[in-house]
Amino acid sequence: MKQAELQQHMEEVSLQFFHKEFRHQASFNNRLRTTGGRYLLQSHNIEMNPKYLENFGLAYFIDIMKHELCHYHLHLEKKGYQHRDKDFRELLKKVGAPRFCATIPREITMHEYTCEHCKKSFLRQRRFNVNRYRCGACQGRLRETGSQKIYTENA
Secondary structure, three states: OOHHHHHHHHHHHHHHHHOOOOOOOEEEOOOOOOOOEEEOOOOOOEEEOHHHHHHHOHHHHHHHHHHHHHHHHHHHOOOOOOOOOHHHHHHHHHHOOOOOOOOOOEEEEEEEEEEOOOOOEEEEOOOOOOOOOEOOOOOOEEEEEEEEEEEEOOO
């Protein structure tokens, strides 16, 4: 999906679910990591995370658009637009938008280290120099025995 398509989808979703026009810019922001979208209070623009479209599909992406449009329309109407506000929660229910986004699973490489003396093993996300460290249990030498990829829900 390109920027122009995103803008068109945002305008259509706004008219379909809110019966109001979306008069500002919608754009993709690749730097967003833990959120599906962001409504900017100063410019009234909306930024969307393209990773949610790739991972969850268009239907969920439209739900995120509805969520951000709730912030947008309530803020312009000078009503409660924050997550904790009653107006916001009621509008979310009315249009069927989620209050929070699901997390995108990501792949992490975990490095396994084993003590040569007591054979105790442990996993670490960051590699380290085995010549500088010893086993915490028996002070034996450590050896990197391999690595494995793990999928996590934390972003």
